[in-house]
Amino acid sequence: MKPKQIKIQDVTLRDGNQALRKPWTLEEKIEVFDLLTELRVDGIEVGFPSSNETEFIASKTLARRAPVGIPIAGLSRANETEIAKTWEAIQYANKPRMHIVYPVSDFSIRHVLKISESEVVQKIKKAVSFARSIVGKDVEIQFSGEHFGDAIENFAFTKEAFLAAIEAGANIINLPNTVERYRPMVFVNMVKEMKDFIGDRAKVSVHTHNDLGMATATSVECAYVGAEQIEVALNGLGERAGNTNLYETVIALHQNGENLGINFERIYPTAKRIAEMTGIPIGEKTPIIGEDIFSHRSGIHQDGVAKTIKQSKGAYRTFSPEFVGRKDAETISFTNQSGHRAIQFLLEKRGIVVPGEEIHRLFEIAKTISSNENNREITEAELVDLARGFALSP
Template sequence: MKPKTIHIQDVTLRDGNQALKRPWTLNEKIEVFDLLVSLNVDGIEVGFPSSNESEFFTCQVLSKRAPKGKPIAALSRANEKEISVTWEAIQHADSPRMHIVYPVSDFSIKHVLKISEKEVLQKIKSSVSFARSIVGSNHQIQFSGEHFGDAIQNFEFTKLAFMTAIEAGANIINLPNTVERYRPMIFVNMVKEIRESIGDKAMISIHTHNDLGMATATSVESVYVGAEQIEVALNGLGERAGNTNLYETVIALHQNGESLNIQFDRIYPTAKRISELTGIPIGEKTPIIGEDIFSHRSGIHQDGVTKTMNQTKGAYRTFSPEFVGRFDKETISFTNQSGHKAIEFLLRQKGIEVSKEEIHHLFSVAKSISSKENNREITETELVELSRSILTYQ
């Protein structure tokens, strides 16, 4: 059921930007847009044009800047006036895409919209039909059923809502996990059922949030039940705990043999720049881009690392630093958790050859120093000085 082509649709400029404590300026958005183009994502959602005049102008500027053939989307609520404004903002793109969102879950219908299911279907039909009438037959319309992930209680109605959107002119059905509440396979099975329900009448897209920390897993697994597009964000930006992380998603798919259009060596420099633009630091343990992910301190790990360091597949490494545009390397550090191999490796890196007996002695001395001084790391420079001292006066 896996699709032949997987599309990576980025929503940083809309979903990511709207959640920032200080939303980006026009010039900053242009820079982010250009970073996305350099990454070669398959499509870009540039904003929410009907929300304010500044957003409208920005979406217009970015749409005109878009490369030929690159789908440029913008979000609109299911409102004819807003749909018209949205189309006015993005119509100058070579490949504009109208994106309409409306709630489909039982909870949202009863407690937020406070209307009947029949009225929901009428709203979907009228808004999508209107959008099709103004965008013409050659451009894409994406319909998002907001809170799809929470639509378990009224799932048969949800299927009907999506068929209504398709019949009215939508050719992409977006399935959002607007708030992550359940384990990934519950959502994935819902995606599978929608895929079987609509067949090949429309593309299936996934848009997951990371409230429980499982957005990437949910999105990646959805591909294997028929989702053709994944909506992602740079640095995992987005409301609350953020959206599906672009870097984690594309690396996970790549590691599983999927072919993507992404320029992988642009990942790390892009992540660093986005961190600068948002003021949100990258955690040292953050997958793909964290400072510490190529560091090894455990003795068992260090042994495997030294034996596989120059191989494509590392004993304790998923991918090479240079693959994602990093210039650092796998590093070995000495703490009281490290083994003899760390000392041998670090000294050899400095051109110092010592016997096994001497390494054993250095190991004991370094461990003792670390333990006595609050288990601190012993630096490479300290190990070199210790080795010279011990080898000279032993």
């Protein structure tokens, strides 16, 4: 069921940017665009061109800047004037992609649109047909059914709506979990059923939000039920709790044997730069890019780490720091949760060999100091000083 190739479509410049307290300037958008091309994502959504003149100019500028063969998408609502404006901006890309969005869930139709399901279908047909008439036969059209993940009550209708989009000219069907409300497999099963229904008539894409903290897991699993494209964002940026995180998604797929074109070594420097540009700090426990993810303080973990630290697969490490462009390394530090192996490892790094019976004495002293001083960490330098105080041989 898994597609032969999984495409990574980035939406940072649209979905990520629109959620920022201070949206990026044109110069900043150009920098983010260049970071994305260096990462070698498969496609980039550059903005919402019809929303305002600033977005239009930025989208047009980035479309002109796009490398050959990279799909450059612009988002539009199902409105002919907006679709035409979007095309005016993105047509300059080597491979432009029109992206049209319209709600499909029962809740949105009844409480937001306040129209009938038949009117929704007609609106979709009209919008996609118009888009096809102006972009020509070779340009990709992606249709997103907004709130697809919330369409459990009217799932049969969503099939009708997406089929209408395909018949009108859409060749990518995007299934958004616009607001994450349910466990991942609920959405994954919806994607599977839709993929089975669509078959080869269009490519299937997913776009998930992280309201419950499961966007990445949901998106990754969708690839194994037929989704051919995953929409992601740098640093997990996006509305509310953000979008599917690019770094977590591509590493998870890589770890499961998928062959992606991503330049993995650009992940960490890109993440750091995006944090600087947004003013949104990276949490120390953030997967892939957090400061603390290669640190080990538990005694049991430290023993495994010390024994496998030079191996490609670590006892408590998913990937090596250098794989994602980090310059740090696995670290072992001593707290009152640490074991004898931590002290031995840290001293041996400094060329200090401590007899086994002395390690135990040193361990007890270091642990007592840590416990008596509010369980603080004992630094490597302090351990070296303690060892020398015992006149242990280098």
